[in-house]
Amino acid sequence: MGKSVLVVGAGLAGLAAALRLAKNGYSVHIVEKNSQPGGRLNQLKKEGFTFDTGPSFFSMSYEFKQFARDCGIDLPFRYVELDPLYTVNFSNSPKTWYLYKDIKKLAAQFEEVEPDFEEKMRRYLDKCRRIFHDTVDIVIKQNFNSLFDFGLALMRVNPVHLPILFRKFNQQVNRYFVSAEARRMVSLVAFFLGRTPFDTSAVYTLLSYTEFMHDGYYNVEGGMYGIVEGLVRELDKAGVKITCNTEITGFRGANGRLEAFTDRSGQEWSADLFLANGDAAVFRGSVMNRMAFSPEKLDRMEWTMGYLTIYLGIRRKLPHVNHHNYFLGDNFEAYARDVRINPDTLQKPYYYVNVISKYNDHCAPEGCESLFFVCPVPDLRYKPDWSDREEIAMSIISDFGKRIGQDIVPDILTKTIYTPLEWKEQFNLHRGSGLGLSHKIMQIGAFRPKNYDEEFKNLFYAGASTIPGAGLPMAIISANLAFERMTAVL
Numbered sequence: 001m002g003k004s005v006l007v008v009g010a011g012l013a014g015l016a017a018a019l020r021l022a023k024n025g026y027s028v029h030i031v032e033k034n035s036q037p038g039g040r041l042n043q044l045k046k047e048g049f050t051f052d053t054g055p056s057f058f059s060m061s062y063e064f065k066q067f068a069r070d071c072g073i074d075l076p077f078r079y080v081e082l083d084p085l086y087t088v089n090f091s092n093s094p095k096t097w098y099l100y101k102d103i104k105k106l107a108a109q110f111e112e113v114e115p116d117f118e119e120k121m122r123r124y125l126d127k128c129r130r131i132f133h134d135t136v137d138i139v140i141k142q143n144f145n146s147l148f149d150f151g152l153a154l155m156r157v158n159p160v161h162l163p164i165l166f167r168k169f170n171q172q173v174n175r176y177f178v179s180a181e182a183r184r185m186v187s188l189v190a191f192f193l194g195r196t197p198f199d200t201s202a203v204y205t206l207l208s209y210t211e212f213m214h215d216g217y218y219n220v221e222g223g224m225y226g227i228v229e230g231l232v233r234e235l236d237k238a239g240v241k242i243t244c245n246t247e248i249t250g251f252r253g254a255n256g257r258l259e260a261f262t263d264r265s266g267q268e269w270s271a272d273l274f275l276a277n278g279d280a281a282v283f284r285g286s287v288m289n290r291m292a293f294s295p296e297k298l299d300r301m302e303w304t305m306g307y308l309t310i311y312l313g314i315r316r317k318l319p320h321v322n323h324h325n326y327f328l329g330d331n332f333e334a335y336a337r338d339v340r341i342n343p344d345t346l347q348k349p350y351y352y353v354n355v356i357s358k359y360n361d362h363c364a365p366e367g368c369e370s371l372f373f374v375c376p377v378p379d380l381r382y383k384p385d386w387s388d389r390e391e392i393a394m395s396i397i398s399d400f401g402k403r404i405g406q407d408i409v410p411d412i413l414t415k416t417i418y419t420p421l422e423w424k425e426q427f428n429l430h431r432g433s434g435l436g437l438s439h440k441i442m443q444i445g446a447f448r449p450k451n452y453d454e455e456f457k458n459l460f461y462a463g464a465s466t467i468p469g470a471g472l473p474m475a476i477i478s479a480n481l482a483f484e485r486m487t488a489v490l
């Protein structure tokens, strides 16, 4: 039997790392705080309805395929490409914009507001493409042993991209487009990184390339939780056990080696190697008692925004509503500047709606629909009191009814609301920040919490707040990078 590994956390990065390790002869056990695996990629079942609780689509499908190949398995879930990627609706206009991958089809909608949209979009995407291909292998899919190492890697990036480092996402987009509509729509993807186009580096315009050209977005057949179910099946076959309802709260270690983690009931979990999949900054602070990650220090770091999510089962079909939809207001710039810190933005909230039952019949009883709402909100530093959750949720649901021309309030059969309080409590997320540490330049690469421990040589980290960052494909890459580190340990 190979070396034993204890993985703390059954989020996507924990599950993927566990499978890689098991397939390479390690004896792996996973402990998870919650009652089911998946972490933020989770599932809620209620009164005949099924909801994905977090992610509703993924990009970079080839990372998942490569992961499966590396593990010697068939990809344990099936996915379908999204086209259009999503729709966008502004409150001051009845028009619905369809974000097609086909640039000609996309451009046709911009004829009146942005002349030569197609040509501009192709030029913009071409720059995004070059940023992506010039950085992905050198910066994103790499372990760094020091800041010096990271500096050397950055020096290998084509210097033509240097000015990008000094621009924000919106500034880069503004160089190509003049209309408010095109600028807003193209920069919307910055919100997927948990920040806004105004405080996200222009480096991340590479995301426009990933969504429109490189690979697009995908849904999992049967719902996103199919990814977790598939991995759990493979883990089971590989002999990996998952123990749920077990939260790690302490540790025992000596002479630079971690000997055991301790759970809330006092039980010890020992192994040769350990992998923490809980948030890499929070875990260091709350479990490893590291001063550099004390609550005050964490507050000084830059976090992604919080989310208010609503899971709604309704007694009605909504055939005219698309699968993925953004409902925005008419004050984009002011909203984006305020959304992370000012609870007043919730008076005119921007939100996303996913109709999971549209292509997954079993997710809702016959004649019904399962809806998932995501609304970006300030984290618990800026809005600690969520006693008004019901009021806010109902205002979003009513607004949605007006936008689609169908009041759904009388049709509600079940409603569940998660505020940043629930996100924090369930998954140990700092102040309820939805995606973990932000991706500002001083928090990426070697500046991000490392995927190896500062004190214990046999403790490693994988997940959104270590390298490379947030999102499902990044969790897969993070697991690979941690695996590389762990298997290099003698």
Ligand SMILES: Cc1cc2nc3c(=O)[nH]c(=O)nc-3n(C[C@H](O)[C@H](O)[C@H](O)COP(=O)(O)OP(=O)(O)OC[C@H]3O[C@@H](n4cnc5c(N)ncnc54)[C@H](O)[C@@H]3O)c2cc1C
Pocket (backbone or CB within 6 Å): 008, 009, 010, 011, 012, 013, 014, 031, 032, 033, 034, 037, 038, 039, 040, 041, 053, 054, 055, 056, 057, 058, 059, 246, 247, 248, 249, 277, 278, 279, 287, 307, 309, 374, 426, 427, 428, 434, 435, 462, 463, 464, 465, 469, 470, 471, 472, 473, 475
């Ligand atoms: C509302 C929302 C929507 C999103 N939408 C998308 C999307 O559409 N597409 C996309 O790609 N990404 C999306 N994301 C981001 C994506 O969900 C995350 O980046 C990814 O799931 C993070 O995986 P992870 O393994 O890093 O962490 P997690 O999923 O947080 O897993 C960590 C696990 O560790 C457990 N844990 C923590 N501490 C302990 C402890 N002390 N003891 C035991 N267990 C512990 C937690 O309970 C959790 O299960 C979304 C996130 C949110 C919140």
